[in-house]
Amino acid sequence: MTAADRLGIDRVVRPRNADGSLDVEDALLERAVVVVNAVSNIDGRTVPNLAELVQATHRRGGIVVVDAAQAMAHARQVVTDIGADAICFSAHKMYGASLGVIVATHELLNSLELAFVGGGMVSDVTESSFELLPNEPWSRLEPGLQAWGEIIALGAAFDWLGSVRPGGVTPAVHLSSLEHRLFEGLSDIPELTVINAGPSSVISVYSETVDAHRLAVFLSRAGVMVRSGYFCAHHYLKETRGLPPLLRFSLGLHNTSADVDIALTQLSGLARGLR
Amino acid sequence: MFCIGAFIVLVVLSIVSARYRKMLGKAWGCVARRVTFRPCDTTFKQDVKDHLLAPLAIRSPRLVKPASIALEVVAVLIVVTTVLSLYFVLRAGLNLWVYNTCDKEDSQSCSLGAQACSIQQSTPSFWESIGQGDVIGAFGNEFSSLGETISLIPSRLTTWKAEEFLPANVTYAKPYDAAKPTALEIIDPGCTYCKQLFENIKESGFADRYNVAYVAFPIPAGDDSFKFANSRLIVSYLEAMRLNPLADATVPADWQVLDRIYTSKNEVGVDMQSVINAASADTVTKLLDGWLSDIGYTADQVATVKKVAASTQVSDIMADNSNIVKSRINTVKIPTIIFDGSRHDGLVSVEDLENADG
Structure with missing residues (x-):
């Protein structure tokens, strides 16, 4: 909301159908940033046509950001292989420690404007410029020291979820x-x-x-x-x-x-x- | 009302425990909204009520609704009693400053002021009126009394001059000396604190440094009765003696009688004041007649004093004196003594009398 307001971008809120699916006119998807939650935090409904929505958005030059906070612990399959540009979730909602996670495509990461520059992001620095790490686009969102403890805990949470019975x-x-x-x-x-x-x-x-x-x-x-x-x-x-x-x-x-x-x-x- | 009640309770709890201070902040936010006529923050109100009711809800959910109503009632009671308490504390403080007693209606009952005999107020107190079911009268009298007290605040800031309140036919404990300042005491012959003040004045030598005069005022106790049954009779004799003074007496006759009332004892060692307070009017009359003879009045003069004491002339003087006490000086405590520019309500210690500027 605040980014749309700041950049003067129109923002459209679309209602879901009874089954959770989203009907969005193609015209609205033209270079759109579509933000959708994969599983409702109110009633647990999924978006059955999420993969089709992603494809339609890509056809019109837009991107899709999926909120998977509810999905990661209980319905991870609904965000797997859908081709979204970014998937966001919270580690603590899947038995990890407190950590915000973004899974994003290289293409999206490379297109991001830099907000901060810090340790672990650059390969070279000159008097008047710097060069970012060429093959690690995720580092653009990771300036400075990372929350290694929480990251390790996230890995353990994934392992636990994969083995718990x-x-x-x-x-x-x-x-x-x-x-x-x-x-x-x-x-x-x-x-x-x-x-x-x-x-x-x-x-x-x-x-x-x-x-x-x-x-x-x-x-x-x-x-x-x-x-x-x-x-x-x-x-x-x-x-x-x-x-x-x-x-x-x-x-x-x-x-x-x-x-x-x-x-x-x-x-x-x-x-x-x-x- | 609930959040105001909760705020009051939390103020008390926060004094003894820091764990309630965060909630006190929320309660204050709610109170601030209420007192500025905005809706209370219902979240706070509901949070507090729900946490209080939760144990009951688990055991007996059906009792939650009546318990919720009871909480509201308790909150109202807390607010009302707190407001009333604050009002009575402030009123008591004001009374203490203006009258030197926290309870204007019954000054003797207040231990914060100097010891004294109360001048009972003619109007019933707030709680007496409430007890009689006269709610409107209770508030009317209360606000009237408060208004009167407020109107007397300037009297506490003024410089009191004894000379302005001297009664007709004034007499002094010792021969008048224009070089000395004047002190005026208001006394009731039956009041034990007047006896103590009389003794303190003697012990401190106060009368050697001041021209000490008095207004005799029998404290009323309702319709045609007096707090000390024989005080009116004695005061009428005192006024009659002032009108018929003993020729060539070093100490005025009325002062001699006062001295006997306040400092002498009977044959078995009982204070004469106590004896007089418990005696019948006839007995006191005979006692006074005897004292008059003792101090030098002839039989005819005693008869004259007796006759004048019962006259309208003395009644008028006593009415004037009553006006001085109740309307001009406006004290509710006997004794009251005016000296050194101040009015001292109640008993004054020997030390204070010794330290008087003179």
């Missing part, structure tokens, strides 16, 4: 079981409205009578950690859909079916008692 099953199977259990349980609480169309590792609900922030505080007291509010999607949730603040459950590989049952028991009791 919660309950003796693959992460996808484990999560899918929990997602169905939670989704069905939440759908059975009459005082709540579930935002999701189906099971997902991220499920949001709201109550017409009890504020989500209050529910979150009460659940916290019961040992159930949830998020409440609009999750930085205020425009979509509040202005477009006119929804109250939501209560969001995020499932992880550390969760068990017992955790889900406790959450459902506590929430149903609160929703019933507080109405």
Whole structure:
């Protein structure tokens, strides 16, 4: 937003279809910078036509930046081999340490204007100029000392995600079981409205009578950690859909079916008692 | 109201624990919005309420709603009691400065000012009116009393001159000396602190350095009654003696009687003031008649004094004296003594009397 404002570039917000797909007219993609999140942080919806969107954008000379913060831990396949110009994610959301990560094409990196110049970026320096490392375009975003501890932790997180077998099953199977259990349980609480169309590792609900922030505080007291509010999607949730603040459950590989049952028991009791 | 109540509680908690100071900052932001007639930050209000209600919500969610209402009520009570407390503290401070007592209605009950006998106010106190169910009257009297106190603030900044308040037929403890300054005390014969002041004046030699005069004022205690039952009778005798002084007396007759009331004891060693306060009017009359004879009045003169004491002339003088005390000097404490440009409400110590400029 701030870059568009600063550079005087038109910014267009496109709504998703019910299945999460995006319909964007070709004319809008002309030399466009398309920014899209691969998995919704509200209801876990993916963008089924993400690969087609990337191709259409490239045909019109644009680039696609994918927000994969939600995808990297649970649905990495949705950003694999789609040909995006850049994929951004947070290491801590995939069991790593706090680290911002950008995976970008050489072409995009080479086209970037330099914002900062620091150690590890240049091959030569003259009195009036400098030369950047010719074969390491990623170094353009890495001036100075890197967060090596966090980077090493990220590698360990990838290794762990590739080998972990919660309950003796693959992460996808484990999560899918929990997602169905939670989704069905939440759908059975009459005082709540579930935002999701189906099971997902991220499920949001709201109550017409009890504020989500209050529910979150009460659940916290019961040992159930949830998020409440609009999750930085205020425009979509509040202005477009006119929804109250939501209560969001995020499932992880550390969760068990017992955790889900406790959450459902506590929430149903609160929703019933507080109405 | 809730965030104001929370702010008050957090102020107290923050004094004893630093962990509440961050929340105090948020509460202050909320209060600042309220007092400038903007909506309170509902996030803060809800955060506080939700954290307080969370333990209950887990056990009995149905009780959350009534408990939430109760929290609001408690918040209102906290704010109201705090505002009232602040008001009463400020009022007490103002009273202490203006009247030398924190409780104008019952000055004797305030231990912060000098010891004294109260001049009860004719209007009921705020809490007495509330107790009688007269809420409007309570606030009306309260603000009227406050206004009166505020109007008397200049009197604390003024220079008091005893000469301006001397009663008719004034007498002095010792022969008047124009070279000495004048001191005027307001006394009630029945008030024990007046007895102590009388003794302190004697002990300090104050009357040797000042022309000490007095206004005798029987402290009223409601309709036609007095705080000390026999004070009015004694004061009427004192005024009658002033009108019929003993010829050639070194010490005026009324001062001699005062001296006997305040410093003498009966045959079994009980202070005469205590004896008089507990005695009937007839007994006191006989006692005074006897004292008058002792100090030199003839039987006819005693009869005259007795007759004048019951006259309208004395009643008028006493009414004038009452006007001096209640309307001009505006003290609520007896004794009050004026000297060295200041008004001293209540008992003055020997040391202070000795240190008086003279």
